[in-house]
Amino acid sequence: MSPACRLSIALVHYPVWNKNQEVVATAVTNLDIHDIARSARTFGVARYYIVTPLAEQQKLVEKIRQHWIEGWGAGYNPKRKMALELLQTESSLDDALRDIEARTGRRAKLVVTGAAGRGNSVSFAGLKGVMEAEADQHYLLLLGTGWGLTEEVFNRGDYLLEPISGGSDYNHLSVRSAAAIMLDRLFGR
């Protein structure tokens, strides 16, 4: 299997930091669902998980998904249907990992991402090399919402991916833009 189909994405809404360094559950953003699903489909990613423990938010995501997969949207825009077929809601990171294990028979390795530089990070080229070398291994790329993934999540990562640098002193991409660039750096041709 090519590297991209052994990678899934999780957009994590809990646990993440808010602006005041408190651990919170963020609200789901409609365009996060669409943009990241479209990027995931473009680069051949296996699955796109929206992780939120909030039942009302899960229902909202499911409603959007069904609109585009089975509802009016499916006929209006079949290309959007193809993207949102990758979408799945899970209550926690562990539930997403269990789903990957059920699908593939393998425990996925966690790739943690964030805008701040930290020690021991792997470069995009480095991760690409690892993924090509470990030909049966599955990976789950974690994207934070709000002010980013908490330390608890960072500490669970098998790999910490280097932050995206644009060569300036400014490094505040949206999670949608960051996801697109990450997938392009890993799988784009």
Added chain:
Amino acid sequence: MSPACRLSIALVHYPVWNKNQEVVATAVTNLDIHDIARSARTFGVARYYIVTPLAEQQKLVEKIRQHWIEGWGAGYNPKRKMALELLQTESSLDDALRDIEARTGRRAKLVVTGAAGRGNSVSFAGLKGVMEAEADQHYLLLLGTGWGLTEEVFNRGDYLLEPISGGSDYNHLSVRSAAAIMLDRLFGR
């Protein structure tokens, strides 16, 4: 000047195609403003133009800009202020070109983009090479909304940039994701 500060972006809301191959003016999307401004700032781009001939839409963009530059948002999120300082509304592509000429003394070359492959396109590496070789030249990268830029705009392009391929048969990125990937391919480190 580094290549990125000789490039501006225009998000074109007119003239573009709609789903039925009619020429229309699309509505401005709030997250297009924010996401592309943040990407532009991250990669050191000179200016980010929102091109729309509709006065009400121009007012909306201006209201959003002022909220984050001078209003409540400026104190709440100074990083967002830094990004939206690049933002400027223009009524037409020619007005954006005139603004660049007024700022730089140079007529910008037009770089046209689209999801469909066409003949005579320049690769990302090719455009990067051109921008490094022509050290005084300014460029305006045109991004279409709706179903993409019209033939009239394509025919004005000095360069037609190759479409982004993710190696799959699916090529339907959001304009926000496409902009992020383009800037990363041209200026990312």
